[in-house]
Amino acid sequence: MHVATTTTNSETRVQTVRFAPSPNGLLHLGHARSALLNWRFAKACGGRFLLRIEDIDTTRARPEFERAISEDLGWLGIEWPEPPRRQSEHFADYREALAELKKLDLVYPAFMSRAEAAGHIREAESGGKTWPRDPDGAPLYPSKDRNLGNTERRRRIERGDPHSWRLDMQVALNGLQAPLTWRETGTGPSGQTGQIIADPGAWGDVILARRDVPSSYHLAVTVDDALQEITTVIRGHDLFAATSVHRLLQTLLGLPAPAYLHHDLVRDKTGRKLSKSDGDVSLASLRQKGLGPEEIARMAGLD
Template sequence: MQDDMSGREVLRFAPSPNGWLHLGHAYSALFAFDMARRLGGRLLLRIEDIDIGRCREEYLEGIYEDLAWLGIEWETPVRRQSEHFTDYEAALRKLRSMGLVYPCFATRKEINDAILASGIPLQAWPSDPDGAPLYPGICKNMPKARLNELMWEGRSYAWRLDMEKAVREAVRINGGPITFHEDGESPRGDTG
């Protein structure tokens, strides 16, 4: 990503302090740090500490210590996601007003059950870079009356982005298709 202010490339490492760093984190952090240096860019450290129930201060201190031990330097101040909830609430309000998000009440078990019910083997189901199965959209077309009923009951939910609508809106705003080029090799071995 390019910084609009300086024109320098901006890379980031965004660990979550809900456990100790592992070798995958070290690789990712070193890769971002090295790439930022090679490009004459900046490395930002963003702490993904919004899972209040699982994040711990000792894990955060461990992140700082481990990165320093690896010789990684980053810009300060460090951005802690938990300090920006009002920003996220404003963005969510905007997405809701545009009709680009919908509430999803599905639990992880319900999501896995829906994938299994599809008849597609779990190993063949699309997954994210960490190997977790992608959401099958089970709440996407839920009738509004049912959504309201579940909300009224107090069921927990997460807001999900309707990608088809979001892409159409982005194309409309952009005045044409949106493209990107991925540099290097992805975790699955494909290139951009």
């Protein structure tokens, strides 16, 4: 997948960062921390701050939440070039990337539904098997579909069986010429920094395109970062381990590798990270209570 890059006269790329929320809820203090860190980084180096709307999950994305994102960021004093990149408008880019991986024979159709996969795993565990988990604690996808023959795969696809597309992780890793690393300019959850050894195999056969959407988070974010010429990805510790998958996809697709800066998360009094789905206090409600941008920044752990 060819991606053009922009350089200055000194061959130094313009520093470009992005804040990429999903419009499936209201922003909270954790989002404010990440957005402000990106904004301040761009301002400090004379670079660019981009807003990306990660709305590939069209069943949960809502226009009112996208409007709220713009209102919250504008209130914090953050500016960006309009319009933002909306993933739902760029499915063709993700289809192109997936097609390249298909040509390389690195993906396979996965026919098991979530319920079927969960049942398969429960059966194995009831028999005393310890099922492997990914770094987020989710069970790895069973090998049943990976082991299907090409004839059976074609038969089921032609029959119209619903399926997603997954990366054949072992085949992908076997084709690497050297160990994967990334440059960490922040710190990982355990203080890791500098050159980090990637471990994409820990994620198993990650999903790259869902049954009803021609992409997944991993594929879309990798393609978007390349097309938008992101030089440093600034995001929370909760995505530190996922960087291994992104570095693998960048390598397989011939895409440039940005630097990464992972930061602490904003947590509640119990130590749990804030979440839109859990109904944590939103920036909109804090604003309505009379708090100002400087107070929000302090509450988000920033000076």
